[in-house]
Amino acid sequence: MSSREFTKEEIAKHTKEGDLWIIVDSKVFDLSKFAGMHPGGLSVLMDEDIAGQDATDAFFSLHRFEVLLRPQYARLQIGTVVGQKQQIFPRAAGQLSSVPYSEPTWLTPGYHSPYFKDHHRRFQTAFRKFVEEVLLPDGQAREEDGKRPSQSVFDAMAKENIIAMRLGPGPHLKGLELMGGIVKPEEFDYFHELIMGQESSRVQARGYTDGMGGGTYIGLPPIMNFGRPELREKIVSEVFAGKKFCALAITEAFAGSDVAGLKCFAKRVEDGWVVTGTKKWITNATFADYFTTGCRTEDGGMVVLVIERGPGVETKQIKTSYSTAAGTGYVTFENVFVPYERTLGSDNGGLQVILSNFNHERWGMATASIGAQRYVVEECLKWVSQRKVFGKPLHSQAVIRSKLAAMISRVESAQNWLESITYQMNHMSYKDQANYLAGPIALLKKYATETAQETARDAVQIFGGRGITKSGMGKFIEHYHRTVPFDAVLGGAEDVLGDLGVRQALRKMPKNARL
Ligand code: HEM
Numbered sequence: 380m381s382s383r384e385f386t387k388e389e390i391a392k393h394t395k396e397g398d399l400w401i402i403v404d405s406k407v408f409d410l411s412k413f414a415g416m417h418p419g420g421l422s423v424l425m426d427e428d429i430a431g432q433d434a435t436d437a438f439f440s441l442h443r444f445e446v447l448l449r450p451q452y453a454r455l456q457i458g459t460v461v462g463q464k465q466q467i468f469p470r471a472a473g474q475l476s477s478v479p480y481s482e483p484t485w486l487t488p489g490y491h492s493p494y495f496k497d498h499h500r501r502f503q504t505a506f507r508k509f510v511e512e513v514l515l516p517d518g519q520a521r522e523e524d525g526k527r528p529s530q531s532v533f534d535a536m537a538k539e540n541i542i543a544m545r546l547g548p549g550p551h552l553k554g555l556e557l558m559g560g561i562v563k564p565e566e567f568d569y570f571h572e573l574i575m576g577q578e579s580s581r582v583q584a585r586g587y588t589d590g591m592g593g594g595t596y597i598g599l600p601p602i603m604n605f606g607r608p609e610l611r612e613k614i615v616s617e618v619f620a621g622k623k624f625c626a627l628a629i630t631e632a633f634a635g636s637d638v639a640g641l642k643c644f645a646k647r648v649e650d651g652w653v654v655t656g657t658k659k660w661i662t663n664a665t666f667a668d669y670f671t672t673g674c675r676t677e678d679g680g681m682v683v684l685v686i687e688r689g690p691g692v693e694t695k696q697i698k699t700s701y702s703t704a705a706g707t708g709y710v711t712f713e714n715v716f717v718p719y720e721r722t723l724g725s726d727n728g729g730l731q732v733i734l735s736n737f738n739h740e741r742w743g744m745a746t747a748s749i750g751a752q753r754y755v756v757e758e759c760l761k762w763v764s765q766r767k768v769f770g771k772p773l774h775s776q777a778v779i780r781s782k783l784a785a786m787i788s789r790v791e792s793a794q795n796w797l798e799s800i801t802y803q804m805n806h807m808s809y810k811d812q813a814n815y816l817a818g819p820i821a822l823l824k825k826y827a828t829e830t831a832q833e834t835a836r837d838a839v840q841i842f843g844g845r846g847i848t849k850s851g852m853g854k855f856i857e858h859y860h861r862t863v864p865f866d867a868v869l870g871g872a873e874d875v876l877g878d879l880g881v882r883q884a885l886r887k888m889p890k891n892a893r894l
Pocket residue numbers: 401403408410417418419420423424429434437438441442443446452455850851852
């Protein structure tokens with residue numbers, strides 16, 4: 380960037396095609412050569428309020444800040460305006476946002492929290508920096524080209540033991556150095572995991588974030604909790620090192636949440652099983668090495684087997700409404716021999732293996748979903764403040780403020796319920812969590828995804844055409860609105876979860892309760 384300074388009078392002389400300067404936030408840009416290639420057209424730049432003038436407001440109501448950071452545009456800057464200083468700055472990687480409600484209260488200056496301690500705050504700072512420096516650039520690129528997350532990202536995650544931490548607190552963290560030692564393994568709790576889920580959602584690349592670890596998040600815990608020690612140690616060390624990947628293979632074209640209706644069949648043979656069948660909508664399937672697979676057995680029960688990619692195992696990509704970076708696939712098993720040591724739990728104990736992880740999985744999904752919802756509130760607050768309609772900011776319309784009130788209330792209520800449940804999880808055994816929290820977690824997830832969809836709809840109305848456009852100002856809103864149904868379907872559809880939550884409560888109704 381040039382350190383030259385220009386007076387406004389001097390800048391105002393450059394108003395013609397082939398000799399065109401403008402000011403954006405104290406910076407002087409020479410658009411003489413670029414104007415003809417400007418994606419928004421030449422004529423808008425030749426307007427008498429723009430050419431040779433301060434075009435800051437016009438610029439920021441039409442472009443995201445990142446446009447100015449792209450090297451090909453940054454180099455158009457030839458200097459600054461005499462006596463002016465830059466007023467508008469992008470948030471630096473890792474920093475907190477100062478836009479109201481764009482951070483949960485525990486991260487907002489002046490507020491207090493009964494839950495989060497200093498080590499949580501240190502962890503949040505380090506983790507956000509990692510997300511914005513490592514995950515975000517790869518996430519935006521892979522979401523676009525549909526390739527799986529880059530191996531260099533898995534390597535970087537493995538180095539900080541992020542893959543291990545993603546699975547929550549527990550003995551699997553013992554002896555590991557977490558995020559360069561910022562948090563001790565024995566300190567690591569569900570609030571750290573909450574931070575990881577919410578910060579990761581800032582990548583705003585929903586398919587990518589599932590590609591980054593969705594399969595392992597749901598496919599590895601059954602191996603950790605029910606696998607024989609040798610198998611467990613081998614797979615856990617490969618996966619934590621970022622070298623191998625898991626997928627949970629339960630759903631079929633024939634059976635979704637109805638796990639009792641599975642058709643994939645495991646026949647008991649000497650030394651193991653022979654598996655034949657198919658699985659559909661399997662996250663990370665296209666690149667997974669291990670499939671934690673639910674199979675029907677000869678006597679009508681269910682067994683869960685760890686099936687390694689090899690002869691007889693084929694995977695095919697399924698295109699869904701989010702990016703193929705998630706590796707969503709259709710899996711076929713054709714007479715695949717599975718050694719008996721790869722059985723999880725007992726021969727007919729499959730249902731228990733599957734059900735044991737549902738609460739944690741749903742809590743994790745609610746966590747990320749609420750994080751993404753908050754990001755949308757921030758985008759909307761910025762947009763309504765910088766967008767001018769009839770000469771006034773968009774927020775001068777009462778109907779817009781009313782939508783924002785609803786959005787803020789939804790995300791705050793969901794976050795507060797989430798933090799309260801997370802506190803309970805920290806103080807309950809896994810068994811007690813299943814007893815006391817299965818219902819509340821199901822209801823929380825339903826609430827999180829319902830409110831997410833209402834907020835997605837409101838955000839599109841606020842952004843208008845930009846909310847349905849894949850690039851430019853509303854690109855995150857378009858993405859959010861298109862991919863938000865994933866959260867509402869994965870881990871149990873809303874109606875199923877609502878029903879589960881209420882049935883759990885009714886089971887605990889005292890027999891002698893009367894009005
Ligand atoms: C440094 C100066 C500028 C650069 C580098 C620039 C660059 C761009 C780029 C890359 C886009 C494509 C959309 C996007 O990626 O966000 C765009 C669109 C556009 N630009 Fe500019 N621009 C500049 C100044 C201006 C100014 C001063 C105006 C004033 C009216 C303007 C009006 C537009 C319009 C109307 C569009 C289309 C927006 C849309 O599709 O919603 N640009 N510009």
